[in-house]
Amino acid sequence: MKPKVVIGFLGTQLDSGRGAGRWEKWRPSVSLGMHEDFLVSRIELLADERRYKDVSDLVCADIAQVSPETKVTVRDTYIADPWDFESVYSVLHEFSRSYPFDTEAEDYYIHITTGTHVAQICLFLLTESRHFPAHLLQTSPPRKQTAGVSGSYSVIDLDLSKYDRIAERFVKEQQADQAYLKSGIATRNLAFNRMIEQIETVAIRSAAPILLMGPTGAGKSQLAKRIFELKKLRHQLPGNFVEVNCATLRGDGAMSALFGHVKGAYTGAINERAGLLKSANKGLLFLDEIGELGADEQAMLLRALEEKRFLPVGSDKEVESDFQLIAGTNRDLGQRVEEGGFRDDLYARLNLWTFQLPGLADRPEDIEPNLDFELERFAQNNQRRVTFNREARDRYLAFAASAQAIWKGNFRDLGASVTRMATLSASGRIRMETVDEEIGRLKRLWGPMGGQADHLLSQLLGDRLHDIDRFDHAQLREVVNTCRNAKSLSEAGRLLFAASRKRRSTTNDADRLRKYLARFDLTWEEVAERV
Structure with a gap:
């Protein structure tokens, strides 16, 4: 069994006591070391050392006496007003973010018997939302004085009302998570924002595969990485983010790259190789362009998803890997299934959570915030800030959101376009002539259908276009x-x-x-x- 770690407040009243008589009193923090069937490896004691150091010192000494194998770490925790919800929640929320949880090596329990009622409620809410990846633990005094002072304990669930200010805090955090998934870009497209809301909910609550569909450059890879980082912050994925473009996997090397191989499995297999699925154990595997996988790789991947086991190339011993999968594709996998190019059972596994990422041309109202994002990214990467003059900015945005701009490469095209204009603007200001030159370059880049024909339409229709x-x-x-x-x-x-x-x-x-x-x-x- 994994070591048990208990996190809880010092009970400034319940845990106090002096002289030999204190051993006849039930003290909840000390009682944690008195249960033979609940052996605690470590106690993280949250205490205000400035006001209650004498109590915490005595409690630590008494726990060491009743349970020498239990280590007690006192975490100096100052809360100006322990009855103020916002103050208590902020302190505990910050603690949950900074504490080095290791759920693979330890089991965590949140002791909700001590502390103010406000602290107990906040501990419950943070545990329910998985900020604390732990169980709730309640200790109780003995019913009869003759029964000893260890009392009883229970791992429980509580039904508590959610106070408005705490609920608002969660809403704000959810909004922050959604903004994180969007790289902080204040997107305006309602359909896209609703999709991000759903993705945030699914990312936090589900470990099932996610399928991201959309054209090249729509941001599938970036979104997959953001989902991983969000889950990592919630202590849900202790492993790594592993990414591969399946279009680059060809021939015998595809099996080896995904599932690994043993030494001597084939000519050139000089050393053993773990493979990407094994590297993603306890983490997230992003398979971009999954529609390009061969039939054999699809069959192996399906088994790995269903059973968490697979055979490396040339091995007769199975390897285990528990990973979450996010798949990306710019192809219609349903049509690929009908054509016989993709397994229907694998598609069924991937199709539980499917999200269609729109291209940039389908989100014209989001071009302006993404333009600002690309300018900021250029400034960070090049240590040089560049801005538009007003006339040039209006000209570029008018073109970018017009029907003439087809954005074949989506956000990649936009990023490259901003980089070109910013690099050519030595004065730090993008002017009209630079914008006009860039518009012409984009039209040529997109070919006759996006350039010459649109130029002709502009001539024919003028402003009516x-x-x-x-x-x-x-x-x-x-x-x-x-x-x-x-x-x-x-x-x-x-x-x-x-x-x-x-x-x-x-x-x-x-x-x-x-x-x-x-x-x-x-x-x-x-x-x-x-x-």
């Missing part, structure tokens, strides 16, 4: 691109309506195209003239 919905903009851009490569209105119509025309008895594709362009006050002649 900003009034067009993103859906209509994408459709119109495809129409314009097709028209650019067609010799006539009729040819463009046939290309655009090739599928539906087969289901119609009569066809007039040129007229359909003409009417479509008219919706945007455009004519074929205008489009043809500009191309």
